[in-house]
Amino acid sequence: MTQILSKIKNGETAIVCQIEESSLKVKLMEMGLIEGKELQVLYRAPFSGPMAIDVGGYVLSLRKDEANLIMVELKPNKA
Amino acid sequence: MKIALLGNPNTGKSTVFNLLTGMRQHIGNFPGVTVEKKVGKINVDNEEYELIDFPGTYSIYPRSKDEEVVYRSLCNNQSVNYPDAIIVVVDASNLERNLLFFSQAYDLQLPIMMVLNMTDLAKKKHKEYNLDEIQKLFPEALIVEANARAGMGIDRIQSALLMFKGREGDTFQTEVIAMVDNIAQQEIETEARFKRIASILPSIEVIRLKKDSKSNKLDRILVHPVWGYAIFTFILFILFQFIFEFASIPMDLIDSSFSSLSDFLASSLPNGVFTDLITQGIVPGIGGVVIFIPQIALLFLFIAILEETGYLSRVVFIMDRLVRPFGLNGKSMVPLLSSVACAIPGIMSARTIPDWKERMITIMVAPLMSCSARIPVYTLLIALVIPNKLLLGFISLQGLVLFGLYSLGTFSALGMAVILKLLIKTKKKGFLMLEMPSYKLPSPRNVLIIVWEKVRIFVWDAGKIILAISIVLWVLATYGPGDRMSEAGEKAQIEYSEKGYSEVEVDQYVASVELENSYIGIMGKTIEPIIEPMGYDWKIGISLIASFAAREVFVGSMATIYAVQDDGEANRPLIEKMRSEKRSDGAPVYTLASGVSLMVFYVFAMQCMATLAVVKRETKSWKWPLIQMGYMGVLAYLGAWITFIILS
Numbered sequence: 013m014t015q016i017l018s019k020i021k022n023g024e025t026a027i028v029c030q031i032e033e034s035s036l037k038v039k040l041m042e043m044g045l046i047e048g049k050e051l052q053v054l055y056r057a058p059f060s061g062p063m064a065i066d067v068g069g070y071v072l073s074l075r076k077d078e079a080n081l082i083m084v085e086l087k088p089n090k091a
Numbered sequence: 092m093k094i095a096l097l098g099n100p101n102t103g104k105s106t107v108f109n110l111l112t113g114m115r116q117h118i119g120n121f122p123g124v125t126v127e128k129k130v131g132k133i134n135v136d137n138e139e140y141e142l143i144d145f146p147g148t149y150s151i152y153p154r155s156k157d158e159e160v161v162y163r164s165l166c167n168n169q170s171v172n173y174p175d176a177i178i179v180v181v182d183a184s185n186l187e188r189n190l191l192f193f194s195q196a197y198d199l200q201l202p203i204m205m206v207l208n209m210t211d212l213a214k215k216k217h218k219e220y221n222l223d224e225i226q227k228l229f230p231e232a233l234i235v236e237a238n239a240r241a242g243m244g245i246d247r248i249q250s251a252l253l254m255f256k257g258r259e260g261d262t263f264q265t266e267v268i269a270m271v272d273n274i275a276q277q278e279i280e281t282e283a284r285f286k287r288i289a290s291i292l293p294s295i296e297v298i299r300l301k302k303d304s305k306s307n308k309l310d311r312i313l314v315h316p317v318w319g320y321a322i323f324t325f326i327l328f329i330l331f332q333f334i335f336e337f338a339s340i341p342m343d344l345i346d347s348s349f350s351s352l353s354d355f356l357a358s359s360l361p362n363g364v365f366t367d368l369i370t371q372g373i374v375p376g377i378g379g380v381v382i383f384i385p386q387i388a389l390l391f392l393f394i395a396i397l398e399e400t401g402y403l404s405r406v407v408f409i410m411d412r413l414v415r416p417f418g419l420n421g422k423s424m425v426p427l428l429s430s431v432a433c434a435i436p437g438i439m440s441a442r443t444i445p446d447w448k449e450r451m452i453t454i455m456v457a458p459l460m461s462c463s464a465r466i467p468v469y470t471l472l473i474a475l476v477i478p479n480k481l482l483l484g485f486i487s488l489q490g491l492v493l494f495g496l497y498s499l500g501t502f503s504a505l506g507m508a509v510i511l512k513l514l515i516k517t518k519k520k521g522f523l524m525l526e527m528p529s530y531k532l533p534s535p536r537n538v539l540i541i542v543w544e545k546v547r548i549f550v551w552d553a554g555k556i557i558l559a560i561s562i563v564l565w566v567l568a569t570y571g572p573g574d575r576m577s578e579a580g581e582k583a584q585i586e587y588s589e590k591g592y593s594e595v596e597v598d599q600y601v602a603s604v605e606l607e608n609s610y611i612g613i614m615g616k617t618i619e620p621i622i623e624p625m626g627y628d629w630k631i632g633i634s635l636i637a638s639f640a641a642r643e644v645f646v647g648s649m650a651t652i653y654a655v656q657d658d659g660e661a662n663r664p665l666i667e668k669m670r671s672e673k674r675s676d677g678a679p680v681y682t683l684a685s686g687v688s689l690m691v692f693y694v695f696a697m698q699c700m701a702t703l704a705v706v707k708r709e710t711k712s713w714k715w716p717l718i719q720m721g722y723m724g725v726l727a728y729l730g731a732w733i734t735f736i737i738l739s
Contacts (some may be wrong), residue, residue, distance in 0.1 A: 023569065034142075035274065035519065036520075036522055036524075037274075037278055037522075038150075038274060038277045038278050038281055039154050039421070039522070039524060040284065040524070041278065042149040042150040042152070042279045042281060043149060043260075043526070044187060044188040044189065044191075044192060044285075044525060044670060046282060046285045046289070051592075054307060054310070055310060055311060055314060055407045056313075056314075057314055057408050057411065057412055058315075058316035058319065058409065058412070059316075059412045060412065061408070061409065061411055061412025061413070062408055062411050062412065062523055062525075064310070064314075064408065064450075064484055064527060067188075068185070068187050068188070069184060069185055069218065069298070070184075070185045070188065070526060071310075071526070071527040071528075071529075072524070072525070072526055072527070073404075073407075073408050073523060073524075073525045073526075073527055074523065074524060075411065075522065075523045075524075077520070077522075078522055078523065078524060089126070089650060
């Protein structure tokens with residue numbers, strides 16, 4: 013089931029399915045967010061501020077609006 | 092040979108630059124844009140290389156003003172900065188993302204060197220890379236391993252400089268680099284590159300273990316809803332402590348040395364206009380610039396350390412949501428904080444904000460943050476009209492008022508930001524997309540170079556304007572129409588001598604009367620009707636005009652008008668004189684109402700030509716600085732007027 017990245021909880025891992033068409037698409041791709049990429053949500057800033065995600069070993073922070081553009085598939089936790 | 096130094100942000104690019112060039116750096120601007128261009132010279136085997144440091148970018152396609160120069164300089168062989176060769180610094184711990192930009196740079200067909208940096212960090216992240224496989228991917232590139240932070244690999248880079256070789260047409264990707272405005276093609280191109288990189292990544296990189304757990308643990312505290320803000324507040328507290336308390340020691344020293352220099356020159360040079368120009372115009376003008384160096388250096392020392400450790404991006408992270416309702420970006424924090432020392436470096440550091448609107452708002456409100464030039468004015472006026480009492484037994488009333496003035500500046504900056512957010516229309520949406528670098532110890536060399544650069548910007552950019560205006564104001568204060576000044580001066584000389592005043596006192600009264608009859612005195616009197624509603628007289632008017640170049644001039648100008656010796660920080664004789672100043676009806680001029688009104692005026696008014704000049708340069712039009720001066724003037728006038736009415 014695909015969902016938007018901003019709905020993924022801290023600590024969960026997901027795989028990028030698609031990035032919505034927008035002026036930011038190229039920029040998001042340049043940061044390494046491309047189809048099939050595995051990422052993990054690390055933590056969020058207070059007051060529903062930006063979220064920090066691990067993208068292949070580096071930490072990227074995105075505003076909620078930006079995370080809303082990214083469709084992901086949740087990867088079940090291997091406990 | 093001209094070499095471009097490129098790379099992703101946070102790859103240690105500036106460390107590489109600093110190590111290669113040492114202090115032999117020259118800072119200018121890229122033509123047509125206000126992006127700082129750092130150029131350094133390297134000599135290897137009698138060959139001179141010119142290294143140009145470009146802003147860090149994730150791709151050849153620009154996303155902010157800063158990054159445009161990379162595209163423009165590299166994709167146009169007519170550009171004056173078109174290099175003969177390029178060095179790309181690559182973060183070895185994050186090959187996948189870094190290779191995107193490297194592969195784009197590789198396809199430009201310029202002789203190219205890859206500096207595989209941060210090899211230590213890669214090891215920490217348990218990543219291993221296969222150098223041979225990377226070389227196979229980019230057969231025409233020189234590849235050098237380095238760990239610049241530890242000073243390792245610099246000699247290898249230097250010797251590799253001699254081995255740059257011409258290109259023979261090998262490309263990583265056949266798709267050509269897209270035009271800067273062709274977003275669709277950029278998408279295709281970026282995706283194709285990443286696909287290729289992803290397919291070869293397993294052969295060039297082995298990951299033994301994941302997770303940078305130390306960073307993660309620290310982050311949980313530093314971005315915590317309670318601890319995160321508490322720690323940030325605490326750091327701010329320390330920072331202000333440094334700016335206000337500790338900076339005053341070198342500042343007093345600078346102040347006294349410049350006035351002794353003036354005195355020394357005045358007594359040793361022959362009397363005349365030229366000597367007066369030097370001792371009353373130029374030397375105090377330079378002193379007025381130099382005196383702010385300690386505060387600016389200390390503030391940037393702090394900011395540079397916070398930036399180098401990686402903490403600053405966490406501040407951006409936790410503040411972004413809080414400042415967004417005001418039309419600002421988390422990245423506005425650095426410009427606004429810097430503006431507490433001086434708005435000039437603050438406004439210049441707004442370049443890192445990728446969104447035009449958020450950047451504009453930041454620039455427009457930054458001068459409302461109370462800068463160090465306001466402190467002498469605040470201090471004088473507070474000592475003058477606010478009683479030195481304790482509230483509830485422990486809160487100093489004077490301290491509270493000072494705090495109130497800073498808060499007034501900060502809150503009005505936020506308020507103005509909201510108004511500008513509604514007024515400035517733009518189609519593009521702001522974005523953050525910020526890399527949070529791993530925590531590391533700051534490199535003292537990088538920190539010192541940052542501090543040095545900021546101080547240099549202030550002294551150079553602000554200094555020359557402050558100095559120029561100081562000289563103009565000196566002329567306006569030294570000359571008057573016709574013989575008016577000298578006649579008034581002679582009359583005063585006779586009058587006060589007859590009254591039996593000492594020679595020094597007579598001189599002070601003459602100076603005061605002369606100033607009253609100078610051009611600036613006449614200007615002060617002319618504006619009296621305009622400033623009267625705020626509770627000011629023409630003497631204050633003169634000082635308002637005189638402090639247009641730099642706010643702190645207010646104090647010195649007041650000292651001349653009231654014919655007292657400027658004794659530096661304490662201003663005791665000046666305060667006594669001002670206290671006894673009466674209006675024609677016998678009421679004191681400086682009351683709580685007029686004093687506070689004057690403070691409020693200085694919180695708001697754009698009394699700084701140097702800032703206006705920088706805003707003009709950064710926004711590339713006179714429109715923005717004029718709007719800024721206008722709105723700040725209106726705020727100052729109305730604010731001071733209302734304050735006066737309420738308090739009197």
